[in-house]
Amino acid sequence: MRAWMCRRYGGPETLTLETVPQPRPKPGEVLIRVVATSVSSGDVRVRALRVPAGMKTMARLALGFTGPRRRVLGTELSGVIAAVGGRVTAFKPGDAVIAFPGVAMGAHAEYRVMPADGRIALKPESMSFAEGAALCFGGSTALHFLRRAGLKQGERMLVIGASGAVGSAMVQLARQQGAWVAGVASTANLDLVRSLNADAAIDYTRGAYLGTGETYDVIADAVGITHFSGCHASLNEHGRYLSLAGGLGDMMARPKGTRRSIAGPAAERKEDVAELVQLAAAGAFRPVIDSIVPFEALPDAHRRTDSGRKRGSVVVEVSEA
Ligand SMILES: NC(=O)c1ccc[n+]([C@@H]2O[C@H](COP(=O)([O-])OP(=O)(O)OC[C@H]3O[C@@H](n4cnc5c(N)ncnc54)[C@H](OP(=O)(O)O)[C@@H]3O)[C@@H](O)[C@H]2O)c1
Structure with missing residues:
Protein backbone atom coordinates (compact mmCIF):
# COMPACT_ATOMS: atom_id res chain seq x y z
CA MET A 1 0.00 0.00 0.00
CA CYS A 136 -13.02 13.36 15.56
CA PHE A 137 -9.94 15.56 15.95
CA GLY A 138 -11.76 18.84 16.62
CA GLY A 139 -14.86 17.20 18.06
CA SER A 140 -13.19 15.03 20.66
CA THR A 141 -10.84 17.83 21.75
CA ALA A 142 -13.85 20.11 22.21
CA LEU A 143 -15.78 17.45 24.17
CA HIS A 144 -12.78 16.84 26.42
CA PHE A 145 -12.32 20.49 27.35
CA LEU A 146 -16.06 21.12 27.78
CA ARG A 147 -16.19 18.14 30.11
CA ARG A 148 -13.19 19.39 32.12
CA ALA A 149 -14.81 22.83 32.32
CA GLY A 150 -18.00 21.26 33.64
CA LEU A 151 -19.99 23.55 31.33
CA LYS A 152 -23.51 24.14 32.61
CA GLN A 153 -26.68 25.07 30.80
CA GLY A 154 -27.10 28.84 30.54
CA GLU A 155 -23.43 29.67 31.18
CA ARG A 156 -21.73 32.30 29.03
CA MET A 157 -18.80 31.09 26.98
CA LEU A 158 -16.26 32.81 24.72
CA VAL A 159 -14.47 30.72 22.06
CA ILE A 160 -11.34 32.35 20.61
CA GLY A 161 -10.56 30.80 17.22
CA ALA A 162 -14.15 29.78 16.50
CA SER A 163 -13.45 29.08 12.81
CA GLY A 164 -10.75 26.41 13.32
CA ALA A 165 -11.28 22.66 13.58
CA VAL A 166 -11.47 22.67 17.38
CA GLY A 167 -13.14 26.07 17.76
CA SER A 168 -15.91 25.32 15.23
CA ALA A 169 -16.63 22.06 17.05
CA MET A 170 -16.53 23.76 20.43
CA VAL A 171 -19.04 26.45 19.43
CA GLN A 172 -21.51 23.83 18.18
CA LEU A 173 -21.06 21.43 21.08
CA ALA A 174 -21.25 24.16 23.74
CA ARG A 175 -24.46 25.49 22.14
CA GLN A 176 -25.76 21.94 22.03
CA GLN A 177 -25.02 21.66 25.79
CA GLY A 178 -27.13 24.75 26.41
CA ALA A 179 -24.51 27.47 26.86
CA TRP A 180 -24.67 31.02 25.49
CA VAL A 181 -21.68 31.18 23.13
CA ALA A 182 -19.75 34.02 21.51
CA GLY A 183 -17.20 33.04 18.85
CA VAL A 184 -14.17 35.16 17.98
CA ALA A 185 -13.10 35.15 14.32
CA SER A 186 -11.84 37.42 11.55
CA THR A 187 -14.28 39.43 9.41
CA ALA A 188 -14.31 36.82 6.64
CA ASN A 189 -15.30 34.05 9.06
CA LEU A 190 -18.08 35.77 11.00
CA ASP A 191 -20.80 34.24 8.82
CA LEU A 192 -19.33 30.79 9.35
CA VAL A 193 -19.39 31.31 13.12
CA ARG A 194 -23.03 32.46 12.98
CA SER A 195 -23.89 29.40 10.88
CA LEU A 196 -22.58 27.23 13.75
CA ASN A 197 -25.43 28.55 15.89
CA ALA A 198 -23.25 30.96 17.92
CA ASP A 199 -25.20 33.59 19.84
CA ALA A 200 -22.64 36.24 18.94
CA ALA A 201 -19.76 36.50 16.47
CA ILE A 202 -16.94 38.86 17.48
CA ASP A 203 -14.56 40.29 14.87
CA TYR A 204 -11.03 40.25 16.28
CA THR A 205 -9.81 42.67 13.60
CA ARG A 206 -12.00 45.40 15.12
CA GLY A 207 -10.10 45.71 18.36
CA ALA A 208 -9.87 44.18 21.82
CA TYR A 209 -12.64 41.88 23.02
CA LEU A 210 -11.11 41.07 26.41
CA GLY A 211 -11.01 43.65 29.19
CA THR A 212 -14.02 45.46 27.75
CA GLY A 213 -16.23 44.81 30.76
CA GLU A 214 -17.87 41.72 29.19
CA THR A 215 -17.41 38.66 31.38
CA TYR A 216 -17.81 34.94 30.79
CA ASP A 217 -18.08 31.73 32.78
CA VAL A 218 -15.76 29.93 30.38
CA ILE A 219 -13.15 31.33 27.99
CA ALA A 220 -11.60 28.84 25.54
CA ASP A 221 -8.53 29.85 23.59
CA ALA A 222 -8.29 27.54 20.58
CA VAL A 223 -5.50 29.58 18.95
CA GLY A 224 -2.87 30.04 21.66
CA ILE A 225 -2.81 33.84 21.71
CA THR A 226 -3.84 34.50 25.33
CA HIS A 227 -2.82 33.37 28.79
CA PHE A 228 -4.79 32.81 31.97
CA SER A 229 -3.07 35.87 33.46
CA GLY A 230 -4.60 38.07 30.74
CA CYS A 231 -8.05 36.47 30.83
CA HIS A 232 -8.95 35.92 34.47
CA ALA A 233 -10.30 39.47 34.81
CA SER A 234 -12.83 38.62 32.05
CA LEU A 235 -14.04 35.55 33.94
CA ASN A 236 -17.01 35.50 36.29
CA GLU A 237 -16.72 34.01 39.79
CA HIS A 238 -15.89 30.27 39.41
CA GLY A 239 -14.87 30.96 35.81
CA ARG A 240 -12.70 28.53 33.83
CA TYR A 241 -10.03 29.39 31.27
CA LEU A 242 -9.44 26.63 28.71
CA SER A 243 -5.96 26.75 27.22
CA LEU A 244 -6.14 24.38 24.26
CA ALA A 245 -2.77 25.30 22.80
CA GLY A 246 -1.15 26.28 26.06
CA GLY A 247 2.32 25.44 27.23
CA LEU A 248 3.66 24.58 30.65
CA GLY A 249 2.76 28.06 31.97
CA ASP A 250 -0.97 27.52 31.55
CA MET A 251 -0.72 23.92 32.76
CA MET A 252 0.95 25.05 35.97
CA ALA A 253 -1.07 28.27 36.43
CA ARG A 254 -2.45 28.60 39.95
CA PRO A 255 -6.11 29.51 40.41
CA LYS A 256 -6.87 33.21 40.89
CA GLY A 257 -9.48 33.23 43.62
CA THR A 258 -12.33 31.07 42.34
CA ARG A 259 -11.10 31.25 38.71
CA ARG A 260 -8.89 28.52 37.27
CA SER A 261 -6.94 27.48 34.18
CA ILE A 262 -7.40 24.12 32.44
CA ALA A 263 -4.76 22.90 29.98
CA GLY A 264 -2.98 19.76 28.79
CA PRO A 265 -3.51 17.06 26.18
CA ALA A 266 -7.07 16.00 25.41
CA ALA A 267 -8.06 12.42 26.27
CA GLU A 268 -9.02 10.24 23.30
CA ARG A 269 -12.08 8.17 24.22
CA LYS A 270 -14.20 5.78 22.24
CA GLU A 271 -17.27 7.12 24.08
CA ASP A 272 -16.55 10.54 22.57
CA VAL A 273 -16.34 9.11 19.06
CA ALA A 274 -19.70 7.40 19.64
CA GLU A 275 -21.20 10.64 20.97
CA LEU A 276 -19.92 12.68 18.03
CA VAL A 277 -21.29 10.15 15.54
CA GLN A 278 -24.64 10.19 17.32
CA LEU A 279 -24.79 14.00 17.35
CA ALA A 280 -23.79 14.16 13.69
CA ALA A 281 -26.44 11.58 12.73
CA ALA A 282 -29.04 13.65 14.59
CA GLY A 283 -27.95 16.79 12.75
CA ALA A 284 -26.75 18.41 15.98
CA PHE A 285 -23.07 18.58 14.99
CA ARG A 286 -21.57 19.22 11.56
N1 LIG B 1 -4.75 20.19 24.03
C1 LIG B 1 -4.96 19.30 23.08
O1 LIG B 1 -4.99 18.08 23.28
C2 LIG B 1 -5.22 19.80 21.68
C3 LIG B 1 -5.91 18.98 20.77
C4 LIG B 1 -6.16 19.48 19.50
C5 LIG B 1 -5.71 20.75 19.15
N2 LIG B 1 -5.02 21.48 20.06
C6 LIG B 1 -4.52 22.83 19.73
O2 LIG B 1 -5.64 23.69 19.57
C7 LIG B 1 -5.31 24.71 18.65
C8 LIG B 1 -6.43 24.82 17.63
O3 LIG B 1 -6.41 23.70 16.79
P1 LIG B 1 -7.23 23.71 15.43
O4 LIG B 1 -6.99 22.40 14.80
O5 LIG B 1 -8.60 24.16 15.65
O6 LIG B 1 -6.44 24.85 14.64
P2 LIG B 1 -6.76 25.41 13.19
O7 LIG B 1 -7.95 24.75 12.62
O8 LIG B 1 -5.50 25.38 12.41
O9 LIG B 1 -7.10 26.97 13.50
C9 LIG B 1 -7.15 27.84 12.43
C10 LIG B 1 -8.19 28.91 12.70
O10 LIG B 1 -7.73 29.80 13.72
C11 LIG B 1 -8.22 31.09 13.42
N3 LIG B 1 -7.39 32.12 14.00
C12 LIG B 1 -6.08 32.36 13.75
N4 LIG B 1 -5.66 33.44 14.46
C13 LIG B 1 -6.74 33.87 15.18
C14 LIG B 1 -6.94 34.91 16.11
N5 LIG B 1 -5.97 35.76 16.42
N6 LIG B 1 -8.16 35.04 16.68
C15 LIG B 1 -9.17 34.21 16.36
N7 LIG B 1 -9.05 33.18 15.46
C16 LIG B 1 -7.84 33.02 14.88
C17 LIG B 1 -8.13 31.15 11.91
O11 LIG B 1 -9.08 32.08 11.42
P3 LIG B 1 -8.58 33.42 10.66
O12 LIG B 1 -7.82 32.98 9.46
O13 LIG B 1 -9.85 34.10 10.32
O14 LIG B 1 -7.76 34.17 11.64
C18 LIG B 1 -8.47 29.72 11.46
O15 LIG B 1 -9.83 29.56 11.10
C19 LIG B 1 -3.95 24.35 18.04
O16 LIG B 1 -2.94 25.09 18.67
C20 LIG B 1 -3.81 22.88 18.39
O17 LIG B 1 -2.47 22.47 18.48
C21 LIG B 1 -4.76 21.05 21.31
Whole structure:
Protein backbone atom coordinates (compact mmCIF):
# COMPACT_ATOMS: atom_id res chain seq x y z
CA MET A 1 0.00 0.00 0.00
CA ARG A 2 1.01 3.65 -0.30
CA ALA A 3 1.60 5.80 2.77
CA TRP A 4 2.95 9.30 3.38
CA MET A 5 6.04 9.02 5.59
CA CYS A 6 7.57 11.66 7.83
CA ARG A 7 11.15 10.51 8.41
CA ARG A 8 12.48 13.76 9.91
CA TYR A 9 11.03 16.91 11.40
CA GLY A 10 10.68 19.75 8.92
CA GLY A 11 8.41 21.36 6.35
CA PRO A 12 5.81 19.64 4.13
CA GLU A 13 8.60 18.92 1.58
CA THR A 14 10.11 16.38 3.98
CA LEU A 15 7.12 14.07 3.49
CA THR A 16 7.57 11.18 1.07
CA LEU A 17 4.96 8.94 -0.57
CA GLU A 18 6.26 5.38 -0.20
CA THR A 19 5.11 1.83 -0.79
CA VAL A 20 5.02 -0.14 2.44
CA PRO A 21 3.62 -3.55 3.40
CA GLN A 22 -0.14 -3.59 3.89
CA PRO A 23 -0.99 -4.42 7.51
CA ARG A 24 -3.05 -7.52 8.36
CA PRO A 25 -5.67 -7.58 11.08
CA LYS A 26 -4.88 -9.81 14.07
CA PRO A 27 -7.64 -11.35 16.18
CA GLY A 28 -9.78 -8.54 17.58
CA GLU A 29 -8.70 -6.10 14.87
CA VAL A 30 -10.17 -4.73 11.65
CA LEU A 31 -8.44 -3.62 8.47
CA ILE A 32 -9.87 -0.36 7.13
CA ARG A 33 -9.44 0.82 3.56
CA VAL A 34 -9.06 4.54 4.12
CA VAL A 35 -11.40 6.66 1.98
CA ALA A 36 -10.64 10.03 3.56
CA THR A 37 -8.46 11.52 6.28
CA SER A 38 -7.51 14.99 7.47
CA VAL A 39 -4.32 16.98 7.97
CA SER A 40 -4.88 18.50 11.38
CA SER A 41 -3.02 21.02 13.51
CA GLY A 42 -1.80 17.95 15.43
CA ASP A 43 -0.23 16.48 12.29
CA VAL A 44 1.65 19.65 11.39
CA ARG A 45 2.80 20.11 15.00
CA VAL A 46 4.36 16.61 14.92
CA ARG A 47 5.78 17.00 11.40
CA ALA A 48 7.51 20.27 12.34
CA LEU A 49 8.04 19.46 16.04
CA ARG A 50 6.13 22.70 16.67
CA VAL A 51 5.16 22.41 20.32
CA PRO A 52 4.10 24.87 23.02
CA ALA A 53 6.77 26.82 24.89
CA GLY A 54 8.84 24.77 27.33
CA MET A 55 7.84 21.40 25.87
CA LYS A 56 10.42 20.71 23.12
CA THR A 57 12.64 18.30 25.06
CA MET A 58 9.64 16.46 26.44
CA ALA A 59 8.22 16.26 22.91
CA ARG A 60 11.44 14.77 21.48
CA LEU A 61 11.43 12.16 24.24
CA ALA A 62 7.79 11.31 23.56
CA LEU A 63 7.75 11.53 19.75
CA GLY A 64 11.31 10.82 18.60
CA PHE A 65 14.58 12.78 18.49
CA THR A 66 15.20 13.63 14.83
CA GLY A 67 11.85 12.59 13.42
CA PRO A 68 8.62 11.02 14.65
CA ARG A 69 8.83 7.34 15.62
CA ARG A 70 5.34 6.95 14.18
CA ARG A 71 6.30 7.88 10.65
CA VAL A 72 2.82 7.78 9.14
CA LEU A 73 0.89 10.77 10.48
CA GLY A 74 -2.89 11.25 10.43
CA THR A 75 -5.13 11.15 13.48
CA GLU A 76 -8.56 10.53 11.98
CA LEU A 77 -10.15 8.76 9.04
CA SER A 78 -13.24 7.41 7.40
CA GLY A 79 -13.23 4.27 5.31
CA VAL A 80 -14.59 0.84 4.57
CA ILE A 81 -13.83 -2.37 6.46
CA ALA A 82 -11.67 -4.46 4.12
CA ALA A 83 -11.14 -7.47 6.41
CA VAL A 84 -11.70 -8.50 10.01
CA GLY A 85 -9.53 -10.59 12.31
CA GLY A 86 -10.78 -13.47 14.43
CA ARG A 87 -13.39 -12.86 17.14
CA VAL A 88 -14.61 -9.61 15.53
CA THR A 89 -18.39 -9.45 15.46
CA ALA A 90 -19.08 -5.70 15.65
CA PHE A 91 -17.95 -5.03 12.07
CA LYS A 92 -17.96 -6.90 8.76
CA PRO A 93 -16.27 -6.31 5.41
CA GLY A 94 -18.04 -3.54 3.50
CA ASP A 95 -19.11 -1.54 6.59
CA ALA A 96 -18.50 2.20 6.28
CA VAL A 97 -16.74 3.45 9.41
CA ILE A 98 -15.20 6.45 11.13
CA ALA A 99 -12.06 5.87 13.18
CA PHE A 100 -9.87 7.97 15.42
CA PRO A 101 -6.35 6.59 15.87
CA GLY A 102 -5.50 9.89 17.61
CA VAL A 103 -1.90 10.18 18.81
CA ALA A 104 -1.23 6.64 17.52
CA MET A 105 -1.70 8.21 14.06
CA GLY A 106 -1.23 6.19 10.83
CA ALA A 107 -4.25 7.50 8.91
CA HIS A 108 -2.22 9.01 6.03
CA ALA A 109 -2.09 5.62 4.34
CA GLU A 110 -4.30 3.52 2.10
CA TYR A 111 -5.00 1.04 4.92
CA ARG A 112 -5.04 1.25 8.71
CA VAL A 113 -5.60 -1.54 11.22
CA MET A 114 -7.63 -0.63 14.33
CA PRO A 115 -8.78 -2.62 17.36
CA ALA A 116 -12.44 -3.47 16.75
CA ASP A 117 -13.30 -2.35 20.28
CA GLY A 118 -11.33 0.91 19.94
CA ARG A 119 -12.22 4.38 18.69
CA ILE A 120 -14.21 3.24 15.69
CA ALA A 121 -17.90 3.57 14.84
CA LEU A 122 -20.23 2.91 11.93
CA LYS A 123 -20.52 5.98 9.68
CA PRO A 124 -24.08 7.31 9.53
CA GLU A 125 -25.41 7.23 5.95
CA SER A 126 -26.30 10.89 6.22
CA MET A 127 -22.61 11.80 6.58
CA SER A 128 -20.19 11.91 3.67
CA PHE A 129 -16.80 10.19 3.99
CA ALA A 130 -15.21 13.66 3.95
CA GLU A 131 -17.34 14.76 6.92
CA GLY A 132 -16.57 11.49 8.68
CA ALA A 133 -12.84 12.13 8.27
CA ALA A 134 -13.23 15.57 9.87
CA LEU A 135 -15.38 14.51 12.83
CA CYS A 136 -13.02 13.36 15.56
CA PHE A 137 -9.94 15.56 15.95
CA GLY A 138 -11.76 18.84 16.62
CA GLY A 139 -14.86 17.20 18.06
CA SER A 140 -13.19 15.03 20.66
CA THR A 141 -10.84 17.83 21.75
CA ALA A 142 -13.85 20.11 22.21
CA LEU A 143 -15.78 17.45 24.17
CA HIS A 144 -12.78 16.84 26.42
CA PHE A 145 -12.32 20.49 27.35
CA LEU A 146 -16.06 21.12 27.78
CA ARG A 147 -16.19 18.14 30.11
CA ARG A 148 -13.19 19.39 32.12
CA ALA A 149 -14.81 22.83 32.32
CA GLY A 150 -18.00 21.26 33.64
CA LEU A 151 -19.99 23.55 31.33
CA LYS A 152 -23.51 24.14 32.61
CA GLN A 153 -26.68 25.07 30.80
CA GLY A 154 -27.10 28.84 30.54
CA GLU A 155 -23.43 29.67 31.18
CA ARG A 156 -21.73 32.30 29.03
CA MET A 157 -18.80 31.09 26.98
CA LEU A 158 -16.26 32.81 24.72
CA VAL A 159 -14.47 30.72 22.06
CA ILE A 160 -11.34 32.35 20.61
CA GLY A 161 -10.56 30.80 17.22
CA ALA A 162 -14.15 29.78 16.50
CA SER A 163 -13.45 29.08 12.81
CA GLY A 164 -10.75 26.41 13.32
CA ALA A 165 -11.28 22.66 13.58
CA VAL A 166 -11.47 22.67 17.38
CA GLY A 167 -13.14 26.07 17.76
CA SER A 168 -15.91 25.32 15.23
CA ALA A 169 -16.63 22.06 17.05
CA MET A 170 -16.53 23.76 20.43
CA VAL A 171 -19.04 26.45 19.43
CA GLN A 172 -21.51 23.83 18.18
CA LEU A 173 -21.06 21.43 21.08
CA ALA A 174 -21.25 24.16 23.74
CA ARG A 175 -24.46 25.49 22.14
CA GLN A 176 -25.76 21.94 22.03
CA GLN A 177 -25.02 21.66 25.79
CA GLY A 178 -27.13 24.75 26.41
CA ALA A 179 -24.51 27.47 26.86
CA TRP A 180 -24.67 31.02 25.49
CA VAL A 181 -21.68 31.18 23.13
CA ALA A 182 -19.75 34.02 21.51
CA GLY A 183 -17.20 33.04 18.85
CA VAL A 184 -14.17 35.16 17.98
CA ALA A 185 -13.10 35.15 14.32
CA SER A 186 -11.84 37.42 11.55
CA THR A 187 -14.28 39.43 9.41
CA ALA A 188 -14.31 36.82 6.64
CA ASN A 189 -15.30 34.05 9.06
CA LEU A 190 -18.08 35.77 11.00
CA ASP A 191 -20.80 34.24 8.82
CA LEU A 192 -19.33 30.79 9.35
CA VAL A 193 -19.39 31.31 13.12
CA ARG A 194 -23.03 32.46 12.98
CA SER A 195 -23.89 29.40 10.88
CA LEU A 196 -22.58 27.23 13.75
CA ASN A 197 -25.43 28.55 15.89
CA ALA A 198 -23.25 30.96 17.92
CA ASP A 199 -25.20 33.59 19.84
CA ALA A 200 -22.64 36.24 18.94
CA ALA A 201 -19.76 36.50 16.47
CA ILE A 202 -16.94 38.86 17.48
CA ASP A 203 -14.56 40.29 14.87
CA TYR A 204 -11.03 40.25 16.28
CA THR A 205 -9.81 42.67 13.60
CA ARG A 206 -12.00 45.40 15.12
CA GLY A 207 -10.10 45.71 18.36
CA ALA A 208 -9.87 44.18 21.82
CA TYR A 209 -12.64 41.88 23.02
CA LEU A 210 -11.11 41.07 26.41
CA GLY A 211 -11.01 43.65 29.19
CA THR A 212 -14.02 45.46 27.75
CA GLY A 213 -16.23 44.81 30.76
CA GLU A 214 -17.87 41.72 29.19
CA THR A 215 -17.41 38.66 31.38
CA TYR A 216 -17.81 34.94 30.79
CA ASP A 217 -18.08 31.73 32.78
CA VAL A 218 -15.76 29.93 30.38
CA ILE A 219 -13.15 31.33 27.99
CA ALA A 220 -11.60 28.84 25.54
CA ASP A 221 -8.53 29.85 23.59
CA ALA A 222 -8.29 27.54 20.58
CA VAL A 223 -5.50 29.58 18.95
CA GLY A 224 -2.87 30.04 21.66
CA ILE A 225 -2.81 33.84 21.71
CA THR A 226 -3.84 34.50 25.33
CA HIS A 227 -2.82 33.37 28.79
CA PHE A 228 -4.79 32.81 31.97
CA SER A 229 -3.07 35.87 33.46
CA GLY A 230 -4.60 38.07 30.74
CA CYS A 231 -8.05 36.47 30.83
CA HIS A 232 -8.95 35.92 34.47
CA ALA A 233 -10.30 39.47 34.81
CA SER A 234 -12.83 38.62 32.05
CA LEU A 235 -14.04 35.55 33.94
CA ASN A 236 -17.01 35.50 36.29
CA GLU A 237 -16.72 34.01 39.79
CA HIS A 238 -15.89 30.27 39.41
CA GLY A 239 -14.87 30.96 35.81
CA ARG A 240 -12.70 28.53 33.83
CA TYR A 241 -10.03 29.39 31.27
CA LEU A 242 -9.44 26.63 28.71
CA SER A 243 -5.96 26.75 27.22
CA LEU A 244 -6.14 24.38 24.26
CA ALA A 245 -2.77 25.30 22.80
CA GLY A 246 -1.15 26.28 26.06
CA GLY A 247 2.32 25.44 27.23
CA LEU A 248 3.66 24.58 30.65
CA GLY A 249 2.76 28.06 31.97
CA ASP A 250 -0.97 27.52 31.55
CA MET A 251 -0.72 23.92 32.76
CA MET A 252 0.95 25.05 35.97
CA ALA A 253 -1.07 28.27 36.43
CA ARG A 254 -2.45 28.60 39.95
CA PRO A 255 -6.11 29.51 40.41
CA LYS A 256 -6.87 33.21 40.89
CA GLY A 257 -9.48 33.23 43.62
CA THR A 258 -12.33 31.07 42.34
CA ARG A 259 -11.10 31.25 38.71
CA ARG A 260 -8.89 28.52 37.27
CA SER A 261 -6.94 27.48 34.18
CA ILE A 262 -7.40 24.12 32.44
CA ALA A 263 -4.76 22.90 29.98
CA GLY A 264 -2.98 19.76 28.79
CA PRO A 265 -3.51 17.06 26.18
CA ALA A 266 -7.07 16.00 25.41
CA ALA A 267 -8.06 12.42 26.27
CA GLU A 268 -9.02 10.24 23.30
CA ARG A 269 -12.08 8.17 24.22
CA LYS A 270 -14.20 5.78 22.24
CA GLU A 271 -17.27 7.12 24.08
CA ASP A 272 -16.55 10.54 22.57
CA VAL A 273 -16.34 9.11 19.06
CA ALA A 274 -19.70 7.40 19.64
CA GLU A 275 -21.20 10.64 20.97
CA LEU A 276 -19.92 12.68 18.03
CA VAL A 277 -21.29 10.15 15.54
CA GLN A 278 -24.64 10.19 17.32
CA LEU A 279 -24.79 14.00 17.35
CA ALA A 280 -23.79 14.16 13.69
CA ALA A 281 -26.44 11.58 12.73
CA ALA A 282 -29.04 13.65 14.59
CA GLY A 283 -27.95 16.79 12.75
CA ALA A 284 -26.75 18.41 15.98
CA PHE A 285 -23.07 18.58 14.99
CA ARG A 286 -21.57 19.22 11.56
CA PRO A 287 -17.80 19.15 11.04
CA VAL A 288 -16.66 22.13 8.97
CA ILE A 289 -14.61 21.29 5.87
CA ASP A 290 -12.09 23.84 4.62
CA SER A 291 -11.04 22.04 1.45
CA ILE A 292 -10.54 18.58 -0.02
CA VAL A 293 -7.26 17.58 -1.67
CA PRO A 294 -6.24 14.34 -3.41
CA PHE A 295 -3.96 11.85 -1.62
CA GLU A 296 -1.05 12.56 -3.97
CA ALA A 297 -1.20 16.26 -2.97
CA LEU A 298 -1.18 15.65 0.81
CA PRO A 299 1.80 18.04 1.34
CA ASP A 300 -0.49 20.83 0.02
CA ALA A 301 -2.93 19.98 2.82
CA HIS A 302 -0.01 20.41 5.27
CA ARG A 303 0.73 23.82 3.72
CA ARG A 304 -2.88 24.91 4.17
CA THR A 305 -2.92 23.73 7.80
CA ASP A 306 0.50 25.35 8.42
CA SER A 307 -1.01 28.67 7.31
CA GLY A 308 -3.11 28.82 10.47
CA ARG A 309 -5.97 30.14 8.31
CA LYS A 310 -8.01 27.03 7.56
CA ARG A 311 -11.72 26.98 8.36
CA GLY A 312 -12.50 23.69 10.07
CA SER A 313 -10.58 20.75 8.63
CA VAL A 314 -8.52 20.08 5.52
CA VAL A 315 -9.64 16.70 4.20
CA VAL A 316 -7.57 14.35 2.03
CA GLU A 317 -9.30 11.96 -0.37
CA VAL A 318 -7.39 8.69 -0.23
CA SER A 319 -9.52 6.29 -2.28
CA GLU A 320 -12.91 5.98 -3.97
CA ALA A 321 -15.86 5.52 -1.63
N1 LIG B 1 -4.75 20.19 24.03
C1 LIG B 1 -4.96 19.30 23.08
O1 LIG B 1 -4.99 18.08 23.28
C2 LIG B 1 -5.22 19.80 21.68
C3 LIG B 1 -5.91 18.98 20.77
C4 LIG B 1 -6.16 19.48 19.50
C5 LIG B 1 -5.71 20.75 19.15
N2 LIG B 1 -5.02 21.48 20.06
C6 LIG B 1 -4.52 22.83 19.73
O2 LIG B 1 -5.64 23.69 19.57
C7 LIG B 1 -5.31 24.71 18.65
C8 LIG B 1 -6.43 24.82 17.63
O3 LIG B 1 -6.41 23.70 16.79
P1 LIG B 1 -7.23 23.71 15.43
O4 LIG B 1 -6.99 22.40 14.80
O5 LIG B 1 -8.60 24.16 15.65
O6 LIG B 1 -6.44 24.85 14.64
P2 LIG B 1 -6.76 25.41 13.19
O7 LIG B 1 -7.95 24.75 12.62
O8 LIG B 1 -5.50 25.38 12.41
O9 LIG B 1 -7.10 26.97 13.50
C9 LIG B 1 -7.15 27.84 12.43
C10 LIG B 1 -8.19 28.91 12.70
O10 LIG B 1 -7.73 29.80 13.72
C11 LIG B 1 -8.22 31.09 13.42
N3 LIG B 1 -7.39 32.12 14.00
C12 LIG B 1 -6.08 32.36 13.75
N4 LIG B 1 -5.66 33.44 14.46
C13 LIG B 1 -6.74 33.87 15.18
C14 LIG B 1 -6.94 34.91 16.11
N5 LIG B 1 -5.97 35.76 16.42
N6 LIG B 1 -8.16 35.04 16.68
C15 LIG B 1 -9.17 34.21 16.36
N7 LIG B 1 -9.05 33.18 15.46
C16 LIG B 1 -7.84 33.02 14.88
C17 LIG B 1 -8.13 31.15 11.91
O11 LIG B 1 -9.08 32.08 11.42
P3 LIG B 1 -8.58 33.42 10.66
O12 LIG B 1 -7.82 32.98 9.46
O13 LIG B 1 -9.85 34.10 10.32
O14 LIG B 1 -7.76 34.17 11.64
C18 LIG B 1 -8.47 29.72 11.46
O15 LIG B 1 -9.83 29.56 11.10
C19 LIG B 1 -3.95 24.35 18.04
O16 LIG B 1 -2.94 25.09 18.67
C20 LIG B 1 -3.81 22.88 18.39
O17 LIG B 1 -2.47 22.47 18.48
C21 LIG B 1 -4.76 21.05 21.31
